Amino acid sequence: MKDCSQCIVRNRAICAGLETAELELLGRLGRKHKVSKGQTIFWEGDDAVVVANVIEGVLKVSISMSDGREQIVGIVFSSDFIGRPFGQQSPYSVTALTDAELCVFPRSTFDSFARQHPELEHKLLRRTLNELDRAHAWMLLLGKKNATERIATLLLEMSVRLGETGCTVDNGALDAFELPLDRRQIGDVLGLTIETVSRQFSKLKADGVIHLPDRRTVSIRDRARLQYLSAAA
Amino acid sequence: MKDCSQCIVRNRAICAGLETAELELLGRLGRKHKVSKGQTIFWEGDDAVVVANVIEGVLKVSISMSDGREQIVGIVFSSDFIGRPFGQQSPYSVTALTDAELCVFPRSTFDSFARQHPELEHKLLRRTLNELDRAHAWMLLLGKKNATERIATLLLEMSVRLGETGCTVDNGALDAFELPLDRRQIGDVLGLTIETVSRQFSKLKADGVIHLPDRRTVSIRDRARLQYLSAAA
């Protein structure tokens, strides 16, 4: 890699806070890699050959059943980390939802580098703990919320996460944004069918809570109401 | 703490693999603490004052909504770790399902000890990564599986996890075991109601897949069929 100090996710990826020397070392291990929309980076069950930082783009993390049913267990954005360190097989698939750019490391190389640099492992631990919290919140959604609540929750979540994509660390929630997911994928995140998703969108639109200029774009008209509908604490 | 080297979870908790000196240091920070069935160790949203190792017993990890709906996001057993290191508030509640014994550490003390002992943080990271994998598998269950598949999956999971509770590291799956959960709690793990859980149990019993000597005891009669019903890969 040329120069990590110029990387646009420099301040938000796990690399943040590394000493200049460490950063340079790590940089030599990684390679930038572009992937295009729809491409799968690695498959569930395959040998875990690589891990990566997401420099730019949006990707889905999913697991599936033998009969084809698929659950999306995470959406990853710029500066997020993907792959399974310290594991033989990848427990999930990762697929690009938009064109994306990654900073890819061979897993075994990354593993040993991490073991020698506690600061990096610490960053990774904090990140994993946060992901676990998010997974728990999503289990509540999947186990207990109805269709309306699920959709409302997703829209609010997307408006926040897509708003964090800038260079600085904290930005506000967006009131208009483009969904990186099609209707089927939204269903696979929320544990709903494509038709139910569509009906809920239509209903929210009819009620004036959101506006849908086109299939992928959402504009939040009444955030307070959306928050109420999401049944958040 | 008296002597960690004699601890029954010595080889399986995060303490495993620590140097004797480190172990002794850590031991001085913790205190053994008994809790009785039904008691809540800490509440979702409260200040995260402590973390702990589970020495003995079974506990539930849960999060809930303002209207009372509750999702159990994890069941923890002997040698598991509970609490949220490096976080201000606890993102979940932890409640004892059986009488239990914990090895409790003040969180801030534990945090700084961990930061000074990379080996411990590494253990914690591996553990958290495994928990995340398990959470993902459960999201698939909650998002895509039907009632029968959910019950079958839970029974198989419990038969494995309860079988791991010995002193050695790997034991086989149990064919008969006592559920540490009542029907409501099973529902809260699986995203089902108490009645649906009961009906599924009755059906599995009628089909000869399991036997139910009493409300809490399960005996697996046809593990292959149960595996098939769980729709596992």
Place this chain on the structure above:
DNA sequence: CGATGTCTTGAGTCCCGTCAATGCACGTGG
């Protein structure tokens, strides 16, 4: 202007949730 893929909408069905009654084990007190 069709061809194609995605989304929306409608009609009907079914699985699971809801509500309610009953069963069963256990404890307590008469």
Place this chain on the structure above:
DNA sequence: CCACGTGCATTGACGGGACTCAAGACATCG
């Protein structure tokens, strides 16, 4: 010992919310 209350669990009847199946709308692209 039995009557009674209490807490779970089971079972039944019923309804509704989401799924299924199918048709139609809409956008994009050759």
